[in-house]
Amino acid sequence: MRGADEVRRKVVKLALKETELSPRELAVTFTDKESRFVSEASVYRVLKALDLITSPAFIVMKAASEFKDKTTAINQLWQTDFTYFKIIGWGWFYLSTIP
Template sequence: MALDIPELSPREFAVRFTDTKGCFVSESSVYRLLKAHDLISSPAFIVMKAASEFRDKTTAINKMWQTDFTYFKIIGWG
């Protein structure tokens, strides 16, 4: 199946396998199997160096706040 559609990522392959075969397989298992058979290479990482100081400087205490949250409600999933 992996040779038929080589452009699929391990995540996409795991989802397609689960949907077509009816058996769950994790993304990490797919990645390990593809890597063991030299069908995928390790991902390239871009190394980013930390800055020596903040780009957006504050003028007083509690002037800059940041919040980040994500909530997706998917009907019929989980």
């Protein structure tokens, strides 16, 4: 079990150094830096046991039950969707769709 304890110690050390990374990002970073695989679930369990997991900050938005400005003809209302995702080592990328 000595090897497992060493991995746990290194995961915690990395988590305390890279505080902005999620368990998934930490698992990938650990695997890249240490050349040893560790799963996201394992990272999460190790950090959770030491109370190092913080709750994500969610912004709750409530949808209206109907449109405020009603349409009377086609093409008066268009739908778009935006999302973003982070690629480790590159940064944040934004995706927009317009049907």
